[in-house]
Amino acid sequence: MKLLIYALLLIKNSLEETNEILAGCDTSDKNLQIIAIDKIGAIVGNFEGDLIADKAKAIEFAKEIEVLSNQFTLLPVRFGSLMVSTEAILDLLNKNSKEIQNNLLHVENRYEFGLKVMCDSSALKSSLVENSGLVVNSSHAKNLENPNSVYRNWLEDKLKEHRLEELVLNYVDTVIKEITEAIEILGATAKFKKMVSEKTIIDAVFLLAKDQKNEMVDTIIQFQKKYINLMFILTGPWPPYNFVELTLK
């Protein structure tokens, strides 16, 4: 018998009370329990046999964490973390208690949201070129008399490509700056990735107070209205997966 760890949690009241809340959670038939030291604990479930990490099990695991996050301040543990005994988990909690507590305090009463900003890449580039006055499709005809024209044309094309990339990056930076300013007002913290793919120009995650949820949604609605050529996709609230910086030893 092994123990599958779902999450680490902050125990605000007594362990008995926390266990009662856990028993009231709709976590199907998992028979979850809390293994704790002082104010931190691990929510675990019994597990027999080998864990085959297929998509269905991963989704089931994620759903359990979501249910638990509605009741507790927690740090989700990556799917597939098994330990062999209660003693091993207590040892793990003990060795890492300070880091766990710091991470838990950081995410307490906060939600995570995800934001993807997508675009029609060609249309966006055309629009940026038009607004900047950058000449992309110049004729090479003037170089035909020059024996080195093929190299010059290649170089010119590369330069234009580079300038176009710069234009797009500057545009993305501008959007990120505006989003950052807007969510700072809400007291949210953010992590951005830009140019994740040709179509996904921004992939961001936010951590914000639970009572700021509606304001966050309204903020993104305003951005969608302003940038009609972009598509803003907000997902959440999520447990704070992206704001855990913890590798347990």
Add this chain to the structure above:
Amino acid sequence: MHDNVIDRSKDITLLEMLDRVLTKGVILTGDIVISVADIDLVYLGVKLMLSSVETMEQIKSGKIIKE
């Protein structure tokens, strides 16, 4: 009106959920190992990696989401 912004599409939510549960959160070890030091940790990194690759392939082929 909020529904226009919070995308409730199953595909996107599923993709976001899988990305989080497979690649984010507390890590119990950075490596693919069977046992770490004295705590008998079992981490199924290889299987998870396979699962992530499968997900990526589905994304690429458009089975999960087409951007």
